[in-house]
Amino acid sequence: MPCSILPPTKTTLEVSRETLRGGNLVVIPTETVYGLAANAYEDTAVAKIYALKKRPAFNPLIIHYGSLTEIEKSAFLTPTALQLAEAFWPGPLTLVLRRRPTCPVSLLASAGLETLAVRIPAHPLTQKLLHHTGFPLAAPSANPSEGISPTSPADVVQAFQEYEGNLPILEGGPCKVGLESTIVDLTEQNTPRLLRPGFITPENLRSILGVSVLETDENFPIKAPGQLRRHYAPSLPLRLNVTEVGPTEALLSFGPHTLTGSKTELNLSPTGNLEEAAANFFRFLRLLDSPVYSRIAVLPVPDTSIGLAINDRLRRAATLKES
Ligand code: TXA
Numbered sequence: 500m501p502c503s504i505l506p507p508t509k510t511t512l513e514v515s516r517e518t519l520r521g522g523n524l525v526v527i528p529t530e531t532v533y534g535l536a537a538n539a540y541e542d543t544a545v546a547k548i549y550a551l552k553k554r555p556a557f558n559p560l561i562i563h564y565g566s567l568t569e570i571e572k573s574a575f576l577t578p579t580a581l582q583l584a585e586a587f588w589p590g591p592l593t594l595v596l597r598r599r600p601t602c603p604v605s606l607l608a609s610a611g612l613e614t615l616a617v618r619i620p621a622h623p624l625t626q627k628l629l630h631h632t633g634f635p636l637a638a639p640s641a642n643p644s645e646g647i648s649p650t651s652p653a654d655v656v657q658a659f660q661e662y663e664g665n666l667p668i669l670e671g672g673p674c675k676v677g678l679e680s681t682i683v684d685l686t687e688q689n690t691p692r693l694l695r696p697g698f699i700t701p702e703n704l705r706s707i708l709g710v711s712v713l714e715t716d717e718n719f720p721i722k723a724p725g726q727l728r729r730h731y732a733p734s735l736p737l738r739l740n741v742t743e744v745g746p747t748e749a750l751l752s753f754g755p756h757t758l759t760g761s762k763t764e765l766n767l768s769p770t771g772n773l774e775e776a777a778a779n780f781f782r783f784l785r786l787l788d789s790p791v792y793s794r795i796a797v798l799p800v801p802d803t804s805i806g807l808a809i810n811d812r813l814r815r816a817a818t819l820k821e822s
């Protein structure tokens with residue numbers, strides 16, 4: 500049994516801490532997606548994340564903390580960072596900050612950059628874990644590189660079924676948000692920049708900051724590999740914004756509609772609720788990614804609030820592999 504699902508108890512929390520202290524990996528629940536966690540201070544522990552995910556070493560990781568005091572030891576919290584922290588932490592927001600010269604986080608975890616991506620996640624179990632472990636956790640989504648992010652323990656088991664070591668998964672139920680955190684870069688002078696859309700929308704950010712965040716356009720150099728054109732991809736090709744559907748296709752729909760004729764259909768939210776759609780998104784992509792269908796056809800999703808993040812993931816998933 501390569502993965503073991505640990506029900507949430509005092510004992511399993513302590514087992515998880517001991518595993519992490521021993522330099523090994525534990526899968527942790529967060530409100531966004533499940534994360535593959537290691538002691539962020541230890542290069543050898545962090546290296547195990549890259550090895551298991553087959554993640555390119557130039558792709559830095561998000562560091563998860565229990566408190567602002569802990570973050571202060573690693574990075575410079577600017578006034579803007581503190582404003583956003585107060586409004587959205589713990590929660591699905593990642594801030595890219597300048598690394599302190601004395602930052603104890605493994606350089607491998609931040610891919611040798613002078614910046615550090617940090618967040619305080621909201622899941623109660625992971626908060627408990629972080630408050631008593633003694634170091635922050637480097638944690639990317641718990642899936643092989645480029646794959647679909649896991650939103651339940653079963654997704655993680657499926658993603659790593661060929662792994663031969665023992666991988667404990669701390670059971671924290673289905674992820675409430677279902678899409679990865681919003682990433683905001685605060686290292687450019689006075690101009691917060693959105694690197695990855697998520698549950699915290701540009702409007703939410705503006706309402707706190709009083710100014711609009713810069714949105715990254717096609718010509719902006721890639722700062723987060725989550726911005727790579729192809730990412731979060733299922734094996735089947737995707738067809739977006741469809742107006743008709745074929746008999747061999749699986750239909751991923753949204754809201755009430757009248758389209759018929761697909762081989763199967765999953766509706767992200769029959770009532771048209773974007774938050775419900777986000778929470779179902781990766782799970783439904785996984786369910787439809789089967790060779791019994793020729794393609795996944797996707798109905799349009801409104802490009803507002805968290806719909807922006809859903810459409811961002813859809814576009815990257817639809818981009819064909821470069822040969
Ligand atoms: O919701 C989430 O953020 C989840 C959960 C587990 O917290 N984590 C997650 O990690 O999505 P991952 O590794 O799949 O995505 C992290 C993204 C990558 O696109 C990476 O390039 C970017 O964060 N990133 C990390 N450090 C960065 C830095 N210093 N500057 C710019 N981007 C950075």
Ligand code: MG
Pocket residue numbers: 639640648
């Ligand atoms: Mg990921």
